[in-house]
Amino acid sequence: MSRELTLRIYSAIVMVAVVLAATWFGGFAFRLLAGAIGLFVYYEWASMTKLGERSMRGHAFGWFSMAAIVANMLFGEPDLTVPLFAGLVLTATLPALVGNWSWWQAGGIFYSGLSAVSLAAIRGDDQLGFAAMIFVFAVVWSTDILAYFVGRAIGGPKLAPRISPGKTWSGAIGGTIAGVLGGVAVALSFFQWSGLWVPLVALFLSVAGQIGDLFESFIKRRFGVKDSSHLIPGHGGVMDRVDALVFACFAVFFLAIGFSAVGMGAVDSLGAFLFGL
Incomplete structure (x- = not known):
């Protein structure tokens, strides 16, 4: 195992541990x-x-x-x-x-x-917020991981060759399916089945996360940089790791505001909104 790969693995373990611990404590x-x-x-x-x-x-x-x-x-x-x-x-x-x-x-x-x-x-500060954050993590991480492996295994037409030449439509579709399944699995571990709302939200967040990934690739290509920084050993920068996550969070944020604005019900918390409660 190369030194760079070892560093990448150790950095990933530390990042996941910190993020999950902070999420648990809220x-x-x-x-x-x-x-x-x-x-x-x-x-x-x-x-x-x-x-x-x-x-x-x-x-x-x-x-x-x-x-x-x-x-x-x-x-x-x-x-x-x-x-x-x-x-x-x-x-x-x-x-x-x-x-x-x-x-x-x-x-x-x-x-x-x-x-x-x-x-x-x-x-937020409650158990519902914990479930909501794990739900978003599951959707984004499942999408990211499966998009990479499916894209490499199947290949095919490029998703956005001028922005990110490595991404394919097969990877995007495979990642989206995985994101929906990951989100539904997390939701069912906390709540009973509540219709099509959760898979639809998971689908929306999966697509939003992939758009976030492409957006950061556009910024880097626009300014001619490979990584957003070198703050994380073996991984580049923070933006490189959270680009999909923050766009998924943006999607939840604005979707909830939109529902409230058009009179489709008050949103007491984003956790309740995510799970249709």
Whole structure:
């Protein structure tokens, strides 16, 4: 076994252990993990898109925004986190409209901030939030693993050759099927069967996760980088590991908001929404 593969395996074991432990404990521990992910993602986004070279003021505002969002998640009023996040994104968008800041600046705050906010919102502080977070993990990880193996075994037409030449339609379809099955298996381990809602949500999250993977590949190709960073030994950067996960969390977040907005029922928690409770 090569040294690089050994390092990759050890890093993966540590990452999985930390993530699952934080998910089990929930509360402050998970919010701390979500906040750290958001901060690391912003660091990598800013490095790849060279935000510091585009506008030092914008870059400083980006770090201020992320610090404010994470600080409020950890120590502030939870109900103010989403309005604070929305306000900071809007504030970063206004200079981009008049050309003083890059749109990549506003995009970085949106992507990084929502990564932290949506993760924390799904986990919450109760047992339902724990089940919801495990459900999302199962969908995303099953999709990712099976897409890789099915794609290599079957091959065939490329999914998005200009963005990610290694991905195939066979892998995407195989991964989606695995994601749905993984999500249903987790849901059934916590609750009784409740119709088609859970597999439909799992399907939606699986597709969203794969779009997130392609989105990060687009960013890296756009700026000519192989990995988002080298923060994780043997794995590259944090964005490389959470690109699918955070897009799946975005999907839950906005789907729940959409259901509430069109009057299809109030969403008491994202966990209850995910399982149709």
